[in-house]
Amino acid sequence: MGLTRWLAGVIVVAVLAALPLGLDAYSLRIATGVCMWAGLACAWNIVGGYAGYISFGHSAFFGIGAYATALLMQRGMDWPFFATLPVGLVVAAGVAAVIGAPTMRLRGSYFAIATWAFAEMLLQLVNVLDVTGGPGGLSVPPYLNEHFFYYLMLAAAVIAYLAVWVLVERSRFGFRLRALRDHEPAAEALGIRTTLVKVQAFALSAGIAAVFGGIYAYWVTFIDPMSVMGGEITDQMVVMVLLGGLGTVWGPALGASLLWLTNRMVWSALGDTAIYLPILGVIIVAVVLFLPNGLVSLLPGLGQLRRRGHRLLTGMVRKL
């Protein structure tokens, strides 16, 4: 079983790694965006999908990562780029742990409102502070190498999915998370320290989002409060995961790829993305009404296919 999965994963990654050979610079930028959004959706899914806590505040963590990188690379600080990413990760995970402990006592919709309030509060704070450049934003020393950013985003996304696979899908931690999603009092009665588990998941999710924020800041070389902390970032993460399938490993990647490609196609066809937002809205409504388990649930044959592939593969291995 494991063999087929690993092989499929390796093939996908190999194809993605070879992608720049056949793409022009513009398409490569889109592919980089797909990797970024796939990673962000994956991060959101840890809390929203596996733990069952809908966060409307993940833009805050993306923004923390972006601002950590941008601030540390300002003239006077001059940190090397790669040294800033762990800082963003630790700061975001720390913030998530600190606010997570009280916030995650709130259930359901209360949690959603609280995270939303927190993210908007942080957005307003960044807007009025001097050190973050206020509404004017910050510039980062430019490094114009599209291949570098593509591979970096791809590597980050691969690591994020591996982390989810190892830490959440196939571990005791993941079982605890899903147990508390399905019935929190029962999980607690079984001896699971639900608050601890929830805060760990929240911190993990925030840290991953922050890393992508840091790479994004270096990639686009200029950030302002709305572009890295605006509510639209959260909106997209939520929709991508809902569309792909809540609490599944590959659902977020599927949803992110589809939506980001749609976004870019709309942009290149019409010159702006104004129509994209109503499309997002319609997609959420349609998914909630007709496809609550996401696109992944449309592939019931996948398991069968995998089993058949597995049999074929083990047969071949045995013959060798």
Add this chain to the structure above:
Amino acid sequence: MDLFLQALANGVLIGGILACLTIGFQLTFGVLHVIDFAVGGWVMLGGYAGYWALTLLGLDPFISLPLVAVVFALVGRALGPLIYHVRTSRYARPDLMALALTFGIFIFMRGGALWLWSFNSRNVDTAIAGPAIQLGPVALPVLRVVAFAAAAALSLAVFLFLYRTRFGLAVRAVAQSRENAGLMGVDVPRLSAQVYAVYTGLTAGVGVLLATIYSVNPDVGVRYTLFAFFVAVLAGLGSVGGVLVAGLFLGVVESLVAIYVGISYSHLVIFGALYAVLLISPQGILRRGL
């Protein structure tokens, strides 16, 4: 001192409108158990409807308000069954799916408004103007006083409706216990859709009032969703009586922060306070039932 009194008066006048804005939201939560993220979207669309009534039909916003309310009530009546369906469905987490649904509706409204009308603000002018009423050191703009009175009248109408009619009795019964009300012969799905219609109509009507005072643009929705959440959380979700106090409180706080701290800090303070209130007392500070 004069400045303080003026800020207080401004805050009370706006706060009354914000209280009225939240009543429908609370009714929806009480009856449908749905937190409607789109509440600010209804306010925004109501404002645009008032603008259209003014520019296309030449109707003064205070005359077109009932019309707008009726139109949006019809929209809500059509949308209500969908929301009830999701909330009572067999999904793993119907409460979160319903929240996601209204979140989608809100993104659709905001995105649609941005796409159709772009970022520009639109003013909804009204014939009601004139010199401010002087009360000692405090000046009360006529428009705001009239808007406050209209909001007070709307709120009063909702309260009479809730406490003096058979329909209101059914609404309160469902808010207390959906099952028992259903057993007593209340058609719960139908009533839920009707409550949602009352909510959208009322909220859009308030949107017209707010558009006459401020202007309307696609981004005001987020602001009013925040205000509604703040008032609702402070009052206790589902509590209709508490919103009167909480709404006035929010109006006064916003006005004081804008004058004494700076207008760019007002959202920071309100979001911060909302977060703090949620953490300290998620049941609300003024918890009282419907």
